[in-house]
Amino acid sequence: MNGNSTKTQSGKACKINPYNPGVKKKATLNITIQNRLFMRSSLQNFTRNSIDLPQISENRQSPLNTTKPNILNSTIPYDPIAQVQSNPLTSQTALKQFSNYLSKYETEEILNYSEVYFLGMKANKIKVNLSEPNFGFDDDRSDYKIIIGDHIAYRYEIQHILGRGSFGQVCMCFDHKSKEQVAIKIIRNQIRFHRQARIEMRILHELKSQYIENYAVTMLENFKFRKHWCISFEPLGANLYEILKSNGFRGFSQLFIKKISFQLLSCLKNLKDNRIIHCDLKPENILLRKTQKEGVKVIDFGSSCFLNEKIHVYIQSRFYRAPEILLGINYNEAIDMWSLGCIVAELHLGYPLFHGESENEQLLCIMEVKGLPPEHLLGKAAKRKNYFEGNLVKNMLNSRGKRRVPGSKPLEIIIKNTDEKFFDFLNRCLEWDPELRLDPVAALAHPWLLD
Incomplete structure (x- = not known):
């Protein structure tokens, strides 16, 4: 699962005809070869660059370290890039320990999540502004303002944008729950796009429930985040x-x-x-x-x-x-x-x-x-x-x-x-x-x- 959109209306994209230079190619939604190389390197460097939450109690054992340090009582300065979580934090625990790394909006928002996997603590957080669209999270086109390195739903780490379209945007993310890369489609925050997103999710759910080879992309999950419908997909290759x-x-x-x-x-x-x-x-x-x-x-x-x-x-x-x-x-x-x-x-x-x-x-x-x-x-x-x-x-x-x-x-x-x-x-x-x-x-x- 596209900034000028690569589609207009229902996604009308044009391509270069090498035999007809008068036909112009618009930007396309799909993943470029350069982005694909970036994706590969991003995944390879995950354990070095992508770790957000440390181990914070004796009963939380990291898969990367069999020791059980207690950093709650430690005099060692807190390092947010510590080690991969093996289990999620509760929102209350995450708020208690890492509120200094959250925006004021997030300190209230996080309580709506029972499991916290990633906080995007190194990201330049969006500052809430009540006079701006959707408290400052949306641009004037009702697209979500994507911040590289920030989280989606306290689970997905935004790695880079794959493309934009009339419906919204698609970004490559790392799922800190499944420890896999996923593509997430973030729908524009407008009623007509919400309506179409619900139809898309119904269709994708129907296809996913068949348990047969249907040669259609697999929807992993769908959810709402900051008033935007989001759909996560399996990552695929070049188009x-x-x-x-x-x-x-x-x-x-x-x-x-x-x-x-x-x-x-x-x-x-x-x-x-x-x-x-x-x-x-x-x-x-x-x-x-x-x-x-x-x-x-x-x-x-x-x-x-x-x-x-x-x-x-x-x-x-x-x-x-x-x-x-x-x-x-x-x-x-x-x-x-x-x-x-x-x-x-x-x-x-x-x-x-x-x-x-x-x-x-x-x-x-x-x-x-x-x-x-x-x-x-x-x-x-x-x-x-x-x-x-x-x-x-x-x-x-x-x-x-x-x-x-x-x-x-x-x-x-x-x-x-x-x-x-x-x-x-x-x-x-x-x-x-x-x-x-x-x-x-x-x-x-x-x-x-x-x-």
Whole structure:
């Protein structure tokens, strides 16, 4: 489980097309390679840099030291960087011993916690100000003010920020209870984001309770801290966009694409079985597992919904947005299959198949490859007038003076692949009509994947 946000509305991120320098890449929510190296070094240095609470009584034995010093009666100066806690402190004990290291607000707040693992005593604490948003803990965008080295819920040590988005922020933390790194998503402190966070947590709880391999990120815990919903996740590796970038925006082998496609389709099948729509499938939201070289997991269910509880009409990142969303037609889980087709094409090409500068040009990009949409779809389109004047396409110029002509760049010409099974798979994922588009079950049985 994104400061300018890397998403707008429901997370519309753009990427650099190396063959089309006019398309600009916005900052992405996902973890950079540099951050990943930092994460690795942070974990290696944990026992040196990350220890907060000392052993404070004879009946609290440290796993790093079998002796039982009593520092309550010791004349040795207090050293807050002493040794790792093997058990949590009670809030009363932590307050009694370490109140000098807490802010005035924390001396009252800590009493709401039955277990205390980490205090962030070296951090530059936020000073409470009653005239500022959320007593000074929030910025003017209602994002939580993240302080590196401080605590979240007296348990998690903030190590660094992974990214920001329209929903809030994600940071890498060390969990002093489990002694493991976790990613924590901190939701913006606004009612509409709280509402969506509750939906996201319901979906993640549903997926977690299945006890099957569903290729979706695992939610560890969720809780509220200083009026912000927080969700902790398992840490994962680089995302597919980062992998494409590190590969010089060159496409991957068919074998690699098949492996990734199988896992994504397995995820989408499970979502469809549970009547869940992801609503923002894209390379940035597909991350490699840390323990499996070619294993992936789908992340960011912040725009997701149950099929019978759709509340958004402006969804999906632009390059992966299904035509029914662009046209203003009622949608279902088939929008995720369109996104998957776009992702598979990108893994093959190395760059996005449809890379419009705006929503209007996005549909023109699709028509350039797929021709005109069927009339029965246009008859349902609430946004038809955005793209057509009567039966004629509004063939506008983009910022580079380019005019896109429907049907002028057939998919088989762009793909340049002699594998007819691959072309058929891709073409059927990118079907205009969602009723005729491949669904996950049919896609998993397609000859291209079974070869």
